[in-house]
Amino acid sequence: xxxxxxxxxxxxxxxxxxxxxxxxxxxxxxxxxxxxxxxxxxxxxxxxxxxxxxxxxxxxxxxxxxxxxxxxxxxxxxxxxxxxxxxxxxxxxxxxxxxxxxxxxxxxxxxxxxxxxxxxxxxxxxxxxxxxxxxxxxxxxxxxxxxxxxxxxxxxxxxxxxxxxxxxxxxxxxxxxxxxxxxxxxxxxxxxxxxxxxxxxxxxxxxxxxxxxxxxxxxxxxxxxxxxxxxxxxxxxxxxxxxxxxxxxxxxxxxxxxxxxxxxxxxxxxxxxxxxxxxxxxxxxxxxxxxxxxxxxxxxx
Numbered sequence: 001x002x003x004x005x006x007x008x009x010x011x012x013x014x015x016x017x018x019x020x021x022x023x024x025x026x027x028x029x030x031x032x033x034x035x036x037x038x039x040x041x042x043x044x045x046x047x048x049x050x051x052x053x054x055x056x057x058x059x060x061x062x063x064x065x066x067x068x069x070x071x072x073x074x075x076x077x078x079x080x081x082x083x084x085x086x087x088x089x090x091x092x093x094x095x096x097x098x099x100x101x102x103x104x105x106x107x108x109x110x111x112x113x114x115x116x117x118x119x120x121x122x123x124x125x126x127x128x129x130x131x132x133x134x135x136x137x138x139x140x141x142x143x144x145x146x147x148x149x150x151x152x153x154x155x156x157x158x159x160x161x162x163x164x165x166x167x168x169x170x171x172x173x174x175x176x177x178x179x180x181x182x183x184x185x186x187x188x189x190x191x192x193x194x195x196x197x198x199x200x201x202x203x204x205x206x207x208x209x210x211x212x213x214x215x216x217x218x219x220x221x222x223x224x225x226x227x228x229x230x231x232x233x234x235x236x237x238x239x240x241x242x243x244x245x246x247x248x249x250x251x252x253x254x255x256x257x258x259x260x261x262x263x264x265x266x267x268x269x270x271x272x273x274x275x276x277x278x279x280x281x282x283x284x285x286x287x288x289x290x291x292x293x294x295x296x297x298x299x300x301x
Contacts, residue, residue: 009241010241010242012237012241013237013238013239013240013241013242014238014242014250016234016235016237016238016241017234017235017238017242017250018250018253019231019234020231020232020234020235020238021231021235021250021251021253021254021257022253022257023227023230023231023234024231024254024257024258025253025254025255025256025257025258025260025261026257026261027094027098027227027231027258028097028098028103028106028258028261028262028266029261029265030220030227031094031095031098031099032098032099032266033220034217034220034221035099036209036213037209037210037213037217037221038202038206038209039092039095039096039099040198040201040202041198041199041202041208041209041210042095042099042221042224043088043091043092043095043195043198044195044196044198044199044202045195045199045210045221045222045224046091046095046195046224046225046227046228047088047091047188047191047192047194047195048192048195048196048199048225049221049222049224049225049228050184050188050224050225050228050229051185051188051189051192051225052225053225053226053229054181054184054185054188054225054229055185057181057229058181058182058185063179063181063182066182067181067182067185067186068186070178070182070186071186076175076178076186077186079171079174079175080175080183080186080187080189080190081190082171083168083171083172083175083183083187084186084187084188084189084190084191085190085191086164086165086167086168086171087164087168087187087191088191088194089160089164090161090164090165090168091228093106093157093160093161093164094106094161096157097157097161101266101268102157102268103258103259103261103262103266103268104258104259104262104263104268104270104274104278105155105157105158106157106158106161106258106262107255107256107258107259107262108147108155108158108255108259108277108278108281109157109158109159109160109161109162109165109255110161110162110165110251110254110255110258111252111255111278111281111282111285112140112143112144112158112159112162112281113161113162113165113166113251114251114285114288115136115137115140115162115284115285115288116162116163116165116166117166117169117170118133118136118137118288119137119166120166120167120170124170130291132287132288132290132291133288133291135287136284136285136287136288136291137284139280139281139283139284139287140280140281140284142280143276143277143278143280143281143284144158144159144277146273146276146277146280147273147274147277149273150271150272150273150274150276150277151273179236180232180233180235180236181229181233181236184229184232210222238250252285259278
């Protein structure tokens with residue numbers, strides 16, 4: 001009976017995980033469809049409406065008071081504020097990438113992210129890496145150099161996404177097992193004043209596109225909270241039901257789909273240096289994942 005229940009949980013977790021990473025993988029198409037709204041306006045609505053949805057869900061579950069009560073704990077208040085700033089940076093870079101024909105660069109960033117996480121473990125937590133992990137980091141660094149030389153400029157979109165999400169994951173780990181909805185609420189709460197200022201600035205400048213381009217754009221922009229929150233909640237449901245190794249492997253579905261969207265659907269250019277950079281990143285990930293699975297299998301024995 002327990003085995004059957006565990007199998008059912010894992011199947012459900014796999015479904016939640018595939019849904020979460022699948023939605024994240026095709027997310028660039030949503031932001032492209034939001035034209036002519038500017039990245040600043042999109043980011044502003046995304047934050048404000050995400051907070052509104054989270055507050056509504058907490059209120060329905062009668063968890064609103066306990067969630068906001070956590071802000072009285074200085075450590076939680078500080079960590080959620082830092083996480084909010086990091087996710088604001090990550091979301092901002094991603095929106096700019098999707099609106100400036102750099103979806104493949106965004107995908108490269110999420111391919112690099114696991115390597116950045118390992119690097120942060122060494123640089124901040126003083127963790128020790130195995131030889132294969134150092135080789136993977138070296139190949140990943142070489143990929144960045146290839147991209148820099150090929151583009152003739154710093155690959156700030158890929159590295160910005162990788163490092164902002166890497167630090168975000170580091171801060172989230174410090175928060176422990178707090179409910180995903182509560183954490184997302186507090187994170188967006190901290191940066192909502194800035195989001196409101198963004199919207200006011202756009203309104204006083206070029207004007208808010210949400211009020212000037214018909215009902216389709218209104219519905220799309222109004223969906224920003226749902227589009228943002230649903231994959232995060234699905235991801236949280238998956239992590240509660242799946243082993244960490246399974247979640248780690250599923251995460252590569254996101255950049256794979258994003259790269260396909262950029263290349264096949266949005267017809268982004270793929271010069272030779274981008275293919276070389278992508279190839280080196282894939283090699284680094286194969287080394288990294290293979291070593292992790294081997295080490296986990298050896299530990300289990």
